[in-house]
Amino acid sequence: MVDGLVLIQSKLKRDANRRIWRVAGPAMLANISGALVSIVDIWAIGHLGSEAPLAGLAVGAFFMINLYVLFSFLYMSTVGFVAQSFGLGLRRKIIEVTMRAAVMAAGLGLLFVLLSPVIREVTVRVWNPSPEAAEAASTYLRIRMLSAPAIFVSMTAKGFLIGTQRARISLCLDLFLNALNTLLTVTFVMGLGWGVAGAATGNLIAEWGAAVAAVVWLGYLIRPARVMATVRRVGFWRVGLFREQASVNTFLFMRTLFVQTVFAMMSVSGARLGDEVLAANHVLLQLVFVATLAIVGMSSATQTLVGEAKGAGNRALFHFWSARTALWSFVVAMAMTLAYGIGGGAIIAAFTNVEGVRAAADQQLHLVALWPVLAVWSYQLDGIFIGATSAKPMVWGAGAGASVFVVAQWLLVPPLGNEGLWIAFILFFIVRGLVLAACYARLANKIALVARA
Template structure:
């Protein structure tokens, strides 16, 4: 590895396949929303609530991806590929165990979960069957997270792209077929969406397991490595918990303003998640390159990657903001034809556009700090930002009837506070710690 700053081509070579992986799920979810949206506002609201629960439980374990990348990348930078892949083996065992636990817990508590988030009634009844089916894919989702993690760590973002595209392509073919009963298939309605999702997730997971097997590394469980992964996972899980507390609160409050409000919130939130992950592809390149540079003891190289990726991400975010500002009159109609939902979309749409450039900086620096394994700082920064910025405005919007304007004001405040924290940390240089430990 050179001490010179990495080129734009090198960053793009990692970021573009990673973008495909990250974009595949939200693109599929937007497609899913468009398919289910033709069933009406109630089905769309049910998908929103069920999808929120699935996202909550799976996203809480993203350390299987990001933590594994950080640890694998350091070993890869130190020229120890066997150890780098070994991190993936242990992460996969964790994924299977935790995924099965998630299935059991959600099946037991599915009814109170749906009722608590939606306020009960027809929306909860619509969400429940979808959730009971879709949650069976939780172990597969987590195996794919672990697979993405170690492959990014060894700077291979091409294979994850192939695996994920195969899984979601199958889901995309099955979704309208099962929802509407096409080609002689049974008309399952909203439940058909869940079945399609489930099949695609398990297909992708099988491909990631195959990638581990061809590496011919020991497949046994190693308690020491599991413990080290769980220590980093603890901090990243608490960080993710702060995100989820915010988004669950936002969904719950939106549901209390009616089916049209929660459906509009879901459409814009999925778009926001899609745009965030587009920007996160650059952050993943930073994570892999920074981790490898620090593992090799090349601090100057790591710092150069950090600043270059931040500039690229900020420019990309500004371009996206302009595109979605210009598309505001027509793009929402691609996701629903319900007039009430379209009316509700206007306010959150412009909040999304306004905060995109800030997000470009934040997500890039998130990737840098994750690559450095700076999990404790990121945990604390996110918790403070959530408690001070997002959550107060969310619940005040319910108390005072501010609707989606209040909810999205909270999201914007949260983003600005995170910018302050990660910006200070990046400038401080305290994340520049060499070695594989």
């Protein structure tokens, strides 16, 4: 029996790099393709010849992007729970945790739709744009918010696909969403002249279309009869089981809230340093965003493979996948660092031709180039803890990092200006990584040692 386990484990290790990239490659492409949704909207509305629609779109799109990010816990927790069940080979449990996640996602989506008039009003008031831009933002959000149930259910579907290591299907769903959104947005905005309402309607139809496609695909993979048998089972509706998944979701939400708060504070603090710095930091944060897409794509492989090992109770494989994915995460991060170090100036020049903004961005380019190799560890360890569905340490790490960021910018910005702000930003990620690294051994010790390498 032990010899058999060792043989299986050895084969897994031989195929390790292929298994990692079978998930990470499509996940990276899916992340990059997801960024195209807002780019298409900006392109279409940006050609209407008026500032107000574009300003209104900026408010609405910013809100929807943050909605995606804040509720990404639905995806992350589903990956962890499904990957662990996948590691155990328990098909019924995979279906159960996926369906519970889908029920919670649909419920949250419907609640969001019911509250959308209030949320829309508050959002527009907080931003307080011009009356014309406010009307455009309200129109965009009124239509786009109706897609919340579709967005949330799609997140759980993608969590199932990544958790069962079917990343290519997840990529296909994202490509379908983006192709449909591009076609509809261009048709509605440029062809029919619907303006901001056309962009929102294109997104709405595309997101519901992608959700339907995801449900149909899951139905094919799981089989409707199994789904119905699962939800009819009395044990499926046990409050304790829903509470277990909801607890992880809550901690993941808190972690994400800390992260998003730091990003928001970067913009606010940059604005206090002047328009040139604000604009320069916006350009530099796009470089951070692109690097994040690549690093998080690798983190998807970490989540599912570490979760599989944890579910199987195999501490040796848990350590192996943690280390091997960490190696590849570092390679990806180093590639981004080299790309920004060598070509960062050209990238900044492509973003803007305003000399003052380019000069301000160039001054901090060395810190942005270092960001991937310094921040990658926080994302890598996030992936490990997501796969293990151990979310509480992630809150500790994000909370500690946010606290250090606040103190560091208070101390460093007065003497160093924007450079101090970027140092504080980098410290946030370093502290996150250090806190999670300190918790790693305790997490690993909870896993039974089933086989030795």
